[in-house]
Amino acid sequence: xxxxxxxxxxxxxxxxxxxxxxxxxxxxxxxxxxxxxxxxxxxxxxxxxxxxxxxxxxxxxxxxxxxxxxxxxxxxxxxxxxxxxxxxxxxxxxxxxxxxxxxxxxxxxxxxxxxxxxxxxxxxxxxxxxxxxxxxxxxxxxxxxxxxxxxxxx
Amino acid sequence: xxxxxxxxxxxxxxxxxxxxxxxxxxxxxxxxxxxxxxxxxxxxxxxxxxxxxxxxxxxxxxxxxxxxxxxxxxxxxxxxxxxxxxxxxxxxxxxxxxxxxxxxxxxxxxxxxxxxxxxxxxxxxxxxxxxxxxxxxxxxxxxxxxxxxxxxxxxxxxxxxxxxxxxxxxxxxxxxxxxxxxxxxxxxxxxxxxxxxxxxxxxxxxxxxxxxxxxxxxxxxxxxxxxxxxxxxxxxxxxxxxxxxxxxxxxxxxxxxxxxxxxxxxxxxxxxxxxxxxxxxxxxxxxxxxxxxxxxxxxxxxxxxxxxxxxxxxxxxxxxxxxxxxxxxxxxxxxxxxxxxxxxxxxxxxxxxxxxxxxxxxxxxxxxxxxxxxxxxxxxxxxxxxxxxxxxxxxxxxxxxxxxxxxxxxxxxxxxxxxxxxxxxxxxxxxxxxxxxxxxxxxxxxxxxxxxxxxxxxxxxxxxxxxxxxxxxxxxxxxxxxxxxxxxxxxxxxxxxxxxxxxxxxxxxxxxxxxxxxxxxxxxxxxxxxxxxxxxxxxxxxxxxxxxxxxxxxxxxxxxxxxxxxxxxxxxxxxxxxxxxxxxxxxxxxxxxxxxxxxxxxxxxxxxxxxxxxxxxxxxxxxxxxxxxxxxxxxxxxxxxxxxxxxxxxxxxxxxxxxxxxxxxxxxxxxxxxxxxxxxxxxxxxxxxxxxxxxxxxxxxxxxxxxxxxxxxxxxxxxxxxxxxxxxxxxxxxxxxxxx
Numbered sequence: 001x002x003x004x005x006x007x008x009x010x011x012x013x014x015x016x017x018x019x020x021x022x023x024x025x026x027x028x029x030x031x032x033x034x035x036x037x038x039x040x041x042x043x044x045x046x047x048x049x050x051x052x053x054x055x056x057x058x059x060x061x062x063x064x065x066x067x068x069x070x071x072x073x074x075x076x077x078x079x080x081x082x083x084x085x086x087x088x089x090x091x092x093x094x095x096x097x098x099x100x101x102x103x104x105x106x107x108x109x110x111x112x113x114x115x116x117x118x119x120x121x122x123x124x125x126x127x128x129x130x131x132x133x134x135x136x137x138x139x140x141x142x143x144x145x146x147x148x149x150x151x152x153x154x
Numbered sequence: 155x156x157x158x159x160x161x162x163x164x165x166x167x168x169x170x171x172x173x174x175x176x177x178x179x180x181x182x183x184x185x186x187x188x189x190x191x192x193x194x195x196x197x198x199x200x201x202x203x204x205x206x207x208x209x210x211x212x213x214x215x216x217x218x219x220x221x222x223x224x225x226x227x228x229x230x231x232x233x234x235x236x237x238x239x240x241x242x243x244x245x246x247x248x249x250x251x252x253x254x255x256x257x258x259x260x261x262x263x264x265x266x267x268x269x270x271x272x273x274x275x276x277x278x279x280x281x282x283x284x285x286x287x288x289x290x291x292x293x294x295x296x297x298x299x300x301x302x303x304x305x306x307x308x309x310x311x312x313x314x315x316x317x318x319x320x321x322x323x324x325x326x327x328x329x330x331x332x333x334x335x336x337x338x339x340x341x342x343x344x345x346x347x348x349x350x351x352x353x354x355x356x357x358x359x360x361x362x363x364x365x366x367x368x369x370x371x372x373x374x375x376x377x378x379x380x381x382x383x384x385x386x387x388x389x390x391x392x393x394x395x396x397x398x399x400x401x402x403x404x405x406x407x408x409x410x411x412x413x414x415x416x417x418x419x420x421x422x423x424x425x426x427x428x429x430x431x432x433x434x435x436x437x438x439x440x441x442x443x444x445x446x447x448x449x450x451x452x453x454x455x456x457x458x459x460x461x462x463x464x465x466x467x468x469x470x471x472x473x474x475x476x477x478x479x480x481x482x483x484x485x486x487x488x489x490x491x492x493x494x495x496x497x498x499x500x501x502x503x504x505x506x507x508x509x510x511x512x513x514x515x516x517x518x519x520x521x522x523x524x525x526x527x528x529x530x531x532x533x534x535x536x537x538x539x540x541x542x543x544x545x546x547x548x549x550x551x552x553x554x555x556x557x558x559x560x561x562x563x564x565x566x567x568x569x570x571x572x573x574x575x576x577x578x579x580x581x582x583x584x585x586x587x588x589x590x591x592x593x594x595x596x597x598x599x600x601x602x603x604x605x606x607x608x609x610x611x612x613x614x615x616x617x618x619x620x621x622x623x624x625x626x627x628x629x630x631x632x633x634x635x636x637x638x639x640x641x642x643x644x645x646x647x648x649x650x651x652x653x654x655x656x657x658x659x660x661x662x663x664x665x666x667x668x669x670x671x672x673x674x675x676x677x678x679x680x681x682x683x684x685x686x687x688x689x690x691x692x693x694x695x696x697x698x699x700x701x702x703x704x705x706x707x708x709x710x711x712x713x714x715x716x717x718x719x720x721x722x723x724x725x726x727x728x729x730x731x732x733x734x735x736x737x738x739x740x741x742x743x744x745x746x747x748x749x750x751x752x753x754x755x756x757x758x759x760x761x762x763x764x765x766x767x768x769x770x771x772x773x774x775x776x777x778x779x780x781x782x783x784x785x786x787x788x789x790x791x792x793x794x795x796x797x798x799x800x801x802x803x804x805x806x807x808x809x810x811x812x813x814x815x816x817x818x819x820x821x822x823x824x825x826x827x828x829x830x831x832x833x834x835x836x837x838x839x840x841x842x843x844x845x846x847x848x849x850x851x852x853x854x855x856x857x858x859x860x861x862x863x864x865x866x867x868x869x870x871x872x873x874x875x876x877x878x879x880x881x882x883x884x885x886x887x888x889x890x891x892x893x894x
Contacts, residue, residue, distance in 0.1 A: 026423040035371035036364025041576040045824040076364035100226030100545030101361030127832040138801030140835035
């Protein structure tokens, strides 16, 4: 069975997969036991599974494991812990920018990628950057506030 | 991926030759597993007993046990605050165990905004009863009279100062053996230290760092992944299955029980692939009316019965004799919970016949009762444990998927995790029903409303749990209802009208399975009542705020509207807006008011919209909402809920309609069932009216109800066009403008 090696949250890891088309999301949530990225649609429509691949916010439900090989991958777990959250995570906590929290992974990872390329975004830029991320609980206003707060502290 | 199955994470990491991530799972995982172990001792699982609802441990920390679950609403921290207030401890010392049938007494399901009203208030009474007992114990221990003592900072101590004794030392995991005294006196609002504080929710840090354990994340050793192959059309029967079509997918097994078809596999992706690859032939019959023309269907479908919801005065006679009558028809379509994460459950049916189900169900005791009957597992052998899921806003696919997992685990004798796919959730979650309303008002020569009649056509909501999809497919006997929640409330105006009649025509059959989607029924009824109220005001050239205020006498109602109008900077004048045009858009503002269920929250809401006539697009610029739910436990949690109600309902009003043809739901993803996106999210200003001396009411859904009316009223103000059918899609708005 083919083996795929990539960097994950700063460490080298390998996974074996019977199907090169298997989305990376299933490897993360299965054998790698990282549950930050969520299955939302499997269609690249909602953003719940967002991870950062080589600095770009990427839908892990659309990224075949074979194409993850050799890449540098960051998940929500890799950027901070409850005790030591990173600036974006801390801003989401301070603003209580979650209800059910199922979309939160995608929001934070998309915000991380945005702030890496645009450190001081306008509200409109934040909304555009999150356009592909769906929130069903209606927490939008708080999420925008959290990203603004993070941008002021990064 | 097979190679890694059965290996521990440590083995996996060795195989990978590197460390992956920290293994130090933080608290939430331990909590999740702690919930799998029944609490020790003989605590009664009884909401009438103090020991059923709370335990005080030797270290002075407190655990609460409740069947009310936090589905992202923040009731965990609110429960902690309510108990902490009475017990004189910090809320940070209070843990909450939710929704475990083995340890949490049945305080009812989590619906109808009853989380705090019932769950919280019962916990508060238990804590107040415990407080009284602790003071008595402290009096004995300290050799003082109870009147000399108080309880604070986790100890019973003299009011005058001096040495106290910790509550953990007084009771320390022993039982109080006391009935909850529902009349136990509570800490007065003037002395509140925990209630009313915007304390942070304990689950948010773990949710923001990927450590919170959702039911979607829960695993068991030796667990298989299941996926259900639903029929291509509703009611289809399974003719044959071609298992050879799964060649090349490893370790997958087909499970068929009559018309129930599923696959299980060790690897989740294998199960997903197998479910989409499996060839099966079905016998299909078109059974649905289709979503187009559903208003006509509603008006003409056979009725179960008529229900007189309200009859005050003599509306029919007064209407006949009135100087003028006006009427209008409003319609609300089927809508989906559209949970962001498809429903998931894990079930473990063991060889001795006992079983445990992990689920995000909002009603674990009800679900256990239903599963027990349908699957023939005695209730005392069946444990149902809540774990957080994706927000549900009512009964989404969660109960169905619990039955799916249970049926599979029972059939194959192994633990099974089932997560629905996106098309399963959109296609098969029970739906918020369609509602058709005719509203009529009779006016006298001075323009006063002398009679009001509302006729609604809504599905008959028979009591009892909904039919479980897998049980139906597998041919298991089940008695069932069609629960859609209380959908006939708020069909009458909240204003002074002497003659009012509300009649519900209850439709016998429903095309799609029904559910209690957030503010069930009220959402459409208030849309009609408050939209029509606006029509009457506009027809008489009276300002919408003034029109309402002159017909209300309850000071809390007046306060909600007045404060909304002031914060919004309401410009008093009749609608439509004479100066609507601003460049390419038409701008207007609208207001709506209601009292939820006519006896709970007072909510007033104003919003400003910009409509682009060329495209039909509505953009909501800002929303102001004054919200009065009596005593406020946690203002930030409450604010989050009200904001969520508003933004989610803008989504429902602007975009959402379940589409179906003669055979199946066809809106099965986020393209065919779009919801509101970030660029559309307005500024939302919430004014909380805290009334500490008034009883609290629930706040999880009230602010949902006036949203569509406020929006339609604002669009009318901007354009002069009245929208009476949800959703207000660009195509519909454009057509309405063209016909104006």
